[in-house]
Amino acid sequence: MDVEILSRIQFAFTIMFHYIYPPFSIGLGLIMVICEGMYLKTDEKVYENMARFWTKIFATTFSIGVATGIVMEFEFGTNWATYSRYVGDIFGSPLAAEGIFAFFLESGFLAVLLFGWNRVSKRTHFFSTCMVALGSTMSAFWIVVANSWMQTPTAYEIVGTGLEARAEITDFWAMVFNPSSLIRFAHTVNGAFVQGAFLVISISAYYIIKNRHLDLAYKSIKIALGVALVASLLQPVLGHEHANVVAEYQPAKLAAYEGLYESTDHASMYVIGWTDPETEKTYGIEIPGMLSFLIAFDFDHKVPGLKEFPKEDWPNVNLVFQTYHIMVGLGMLFIALTAFSILALKRKNLHEKKWLIYILIFSVPLPVIANQAGWVSAEAGRQPWIVQDILRTSDALSKAVKAEEVLFSLIMFFCIYLLLFFAWIYILDKEIKHGPEDAVTSYSHRKERLDMFEDKDEE
Amino acid sequence: MDYNVIWYILVGVLLIGYAILDGFDLGVGALHLLAKGDHNRRIVMNSIGPVWDGNEVWLITAGGAVFAAFPHVYATAFSGFYIPFMLLLAALIFRAVAMEFRSKEPHRRWRQFWDAAFSISSAIAATLFGVTIGNAVTGINIGADKEYQGTLMELLNPYALMIGFFVLTVFTLHGSLYLIIKTEGELQKQVKQWAMKVYWIFIIFYIIVTGYTLFLHPEMIANFSFGKINYIGGRHELIDHYDTFVSITAWIIVILNGLAVLNIHRCLVKGLEHQGFISSALSIGAMVGLFALGIFPNMIVSTFDPTYSLDIYNASSSQKTLKTMFYIALVGIPFVLSYTIAIYWVFRGKTQLDENSY
Numbered sequence: 019m020d021v022e023i024l025s026r027i028q029f030a031f032t033i034m035f036h037y038i039y040p041p042f043s044i045g046l047g048l049i050m051v052i053c054e055g056m057y058l059k060t061d062e063k064v065y066e067n068m069a070r071f072w073t074k075i076f077a078t079t080f081s082i083g084v085a086t087g088i089v090m091e092f093e094f095g096t097n098w099a100t101y102s103r104y105v106g107d108i109f110g111s112p113l114a115a116e117g118i119f120a121f122f123l124e125s126g127f128l129a130v131l132l133f134g135w136n137r138v139s140k141r142t143h144f145f146s147t148c149m150v151a152l153g154s155t156m157s158a159f160w161i162v163v164a165n166s167w168m169q170t171p172t173a174y175e176i177v178g179t180g181l182e183a184r185a186e187i188t189d190f191w192a193m194v195f196n197p198s199s200l201i202r203f204a205h206t207v208n209g210a211f212v213q214g215a216f217l218v219i220s221i222s223a224y225y226i227i228k229n230r231h232l233d234l235a236y237k238s239i240k241i242a243l244g245v246a247l248v249a250s251l252l253q254p255v256l257g258h259e260h261a262n263v264v265a266e267y268q269p270a271k272l273a274a275y276e277g278l279y280e281s282t283d284h285a286s287m288y289v290i291g292w293t294d295p296e297t298e299k300t301y302g303i304e305i306p307g308m309l310s311f312l313i314a315f316d317f318d319h320k321v322p323g324l325k326e327f328p329k330e331d332w333p334n335v336n337l338v339f340q341t342y343h344i345m346v347g348l349g350m351l352f353i354a355l356t357a358f359s360i361l362a363l364k365r366k367n368l369h370e371k372k373w374l375i376y377i378l379i380f381s382v383p384l385p386v387i388a389n390q391a392g393w394v395s396a397e398a399g400r401q402p403w404i405v406q407d408i409l410r411t412s413d414a415l416s417k418a419v420k421a422e423e424v425l426f427s428l429i430m431f432f433c434i435y436l437l438l439f440f441a442w443i444y445i446l447d448k449e450i451k452h453g454p455e456d457a458v459t460s461y462s463h464r465k466e467r468l469d470m471f472e473d474k475d476e477e
Numbered sequence: 478m479d480y481n482v483i484w485y486i487l488v489g490v491l492l493i494g495y496a497i498l499d500g501f502d503l504g505v506g507a508l509h510l511l512a513k514g515d516h517n518r519r520i521v522m523n524s525i526g527p528v529w530d531g532n533e534v535w536l537i538t539a540g541g542a543v544f545a546a547f548p549h550v551y552a553t554a555f556s557g558f559y560i561p562f563m564l565l566l567a568a569l570i571f572r573a574v575a576m577e578f579r580s581k582e583p584h585r586r587w588r589q590f591w592d593a594a595f596s597i598s599s600a601i602a603a604t605l606f607g608v609t610i611g612n613a614v615t616g617i618n619i620g621a622d623k624e625y626q627g628t629l630m631e632l633l634n635p636y637a638l639m640i641g642f643f644v645l646t647v648f649t650l651h652g653s654l655y656l657i658i659k660t661e662g663e664l665q666k667q668v669k670q671w672a673m674k675v676y677w678i679f680i681i682f683y684i685i686v687t688g689y690t691l692f693l694h695p696e697m698i699a700n701f702s703f704g705k706i707n708y709i710g711g712r713h714e715l716i717d718h719y720d721t722f723v724s725i726t727a728w729i730i731v732i733l734n735g736l737a738v739l740n741i742h743r744c745l746v747k748g749l750e751h752q753g754f755i756s757s758a759l760s761i762g763a764m765v766g767l768f769a770l771g772i773f774p775n776m777i778v779s780t781f782d783p784t785y786s787l788d789i790y791n792a793s794s795s796q797k798t799l800k801t802m803f804y805i806a807l808v809g810i811p812f813v814l815s816y817t818i819a820i821y822w823v824f825r826g827k828t829q830l831d832e833n834s835y
Contacts (some may be wrong), residue, residue, distance in 0.1 A: 118806065119805075121534040122809075125530040187798050320583070
């Protein structure tokens with residue numbers, strides 16, 4: 019295999035592994051702020067337990083997120099040196115801003131959040147929690163800005179020719195607020211809220227089925243289901259806005275989303291399907307005219323198909339199509355699942371629906387898959403461009419790096435990440451089984467539940 | 478002074494901040510296996526618990542700053558030093574998760590594994606930083622296309638390895654001085670013994686490295702030789718213009734650095750915990766500063782042809798980016814310093830274990 023394919027595999031692998039963790043941190047961060055805010059407001063012990071317990075879970079995911087994040091920053095230089103030379107004038111500044119504005123904030127207050135419970139006042143601790151949550155969100159902002167510039171480049175000019183050619187910035191703020199950055203940031207962070215909330219939902223549901231830490235579990239699942247429902251209802255709206263930007267600036271990507279080969283004025287949306295690169299046709303269950311409608315509120319809006327573009331500019335259509343539909347499908351499922359669970363919670367019969375609780379426990383990988391799939395469709399949809407219409411991925415490689423070297427590092431990352439993943443699962447499992455330090459059992463659900471099972475010995 | 482010079486200084490400040498701050502926690506890591514017994518090891522690890530992550534951010538930000546301000550330096554160094562940088566990444570990953578995982582499980586083997594991972598990866602990271610600096614002094618094979626054309630073994634040359642081990646001893650000494658502040662009782666006594674031993678190894682290395690560098694690379698002091706030593710590839714006009722001033726300042730730093738190094742010994746003997754650590758921090762700052770002055774205005778020297786070297790002009794971003802980034806730094810730095818100081822203040826005093834510790 020050559021340097022290009024190995025470098026692409028390595029980047030895809032390391033960033034997908036990395037991206038398991040930051041959404042958990044961002045989502046859990048929000049829930050920690052809510053729990054600790056409730057503690058400050060009500061002064062109830064259970065909220066303190068919740069804040070402390072979710073912080074512990076947070077710490078485990080956060081450290082892997084940080085450790086694997088440094089890899090990404092290095093890889094721009096190690097594997098994509100020509101890219102770094104070409105766009106460093108533009109792409110480097112959001113990365114540096116991420117360091118100065120987000121990472122210092124996050125890491126500084128993280129220390130107080132994790133180790134400061136007995137050293138600072140309640141209010142200072144709450145403030146630190148807010149700052150960590152803010153820091154991780156700001157970090158997402160700057161990195162999404164950098165990526166969005168690659169999708170919808172603006173505010174640049176190409177200076178020099180041949181080996182000396184590079185993109186130079188013309189307007190910093192126009193680069194930061196390029197046409198896609200805000201909507202992509204909102205869509206990404208909102209997806210992170212779903213993912214973090216589902217971790218809390220899953221662990222709480224586990225405690226409910228095990229009849230342990232019920233007060234904490236019910237209060238947590240209520241908060242998390244609320245967050246998850248709002249975020250998953252918002253997600254199609256944000257996704258739709260995002261798709262409109264894609265339609266305007268990256269029409270080949272949009273065509274690949276729906277496997278649209280021929281331009282048509284009545285473009286369909288697929289519920290499920292398959293694209294055949296041989297015959298250049300797409301098969302599946304379709305909603306006729308829906309894509310046209312979503313883009314222009316007009317069933318007869320003309321949408322350009324892939325054939326409008328030179329074939330060497332096409333992305334891998336099936337990969338983009340499938341990952342896009344996995345994301346959309348799972349997004350719909352989250353709305354149904356969270357709405358149904360909240361209904362059960364309101365009717366106080368969640369604990370009767372064992373099947374639902376089991377679904378909630380095991381659904382935690384689904385938002386991870388949805389977030390990953392969304393990013394794969396966004397990134398693979400941009401190919402073969404590394405910066406849309408400006409620089410091809412195959413021209414962005416490091417010239418000084420040999421295939422054996424990349425193969426070595428790829429195997430190294432594979433082994434390390436495998437070890438980390440299993441160690442992480444093991445530790446998480448242990449933390450969950452161990453549970454919060456101090457279980458308070460005064461919540462009405464518990465009494466109700468105990469009455470139902472006529473298990474009054476414990477009362 | 479133009480924006481290119483300002484950014485050279487700012488990157489230098491970030492690297493000094495990194496070397497002083499992460500320097501001690503890498504050093505503490507390198508010493509970790511010397512601590513005997515689970516309790517002592519937890520104290521050692523928790524002495525850096527609240528601060529190591531923030532310290533590492535200095536490296537990440539320095540990396541981002543080099544990318545933004547000097548993209549060619551970033552691209553050439555990172556792709557040219559591919560394997561060493563990949564090993565550095567592996568070391569930084571292991572270090573971070575070893576701290577998080579180590580005390581989560583009481584099994585002896587589990588703890589031994591993460592203890593070893595933590596300690597060895599800290600030592601490797603420190604050494605690799607030194608190897609990088611060593612190569613910056615000797616120069617590497619860069620062609621007209623700004624790409625590294627040498628091999629891995631050329632990067633691991635004897636001089637670079639020597640600087641690698643030197644940086645390891647500097648950080649280990651720095652780490653042991655930090656541990657003296659953070660420990661008490663029997664453990665502190667042991668740490669003081671380690672510090673004294675490391676100090677003498679450091680002194681021997683310090684003399685060898687200084688002598689060897691002056692002998693092999695006299696151009697390292699060309700910028701502050703009162704114009705006596707010629708610089709390969711032309712001096713910067715700032716140096717020419719302020720030659721005497723720069724030279725005098727640099728030699729004052731050299732002398733103060735020597736005094737700071739001697740003062741470390743005095744502090745170790747007299748038990749002046751904070752002063753010893755501050756002396757070592759100042760000494761690290763002086764050494765990085767002198768190194769930066771030594772290679773200025775180059776950032777990566779080409780051994781093929783001095784005109785191929787990457788300097789602060791032919792490797793930089795546009796003036797517009799340098800200027801915008803300068804304002805970003807101006808806004809950001811006060812915040813960064815205030816968090817850093819606040820965190821060290823909150824976690825001052827001897828390390829105690831509680832339910833939130835590693």
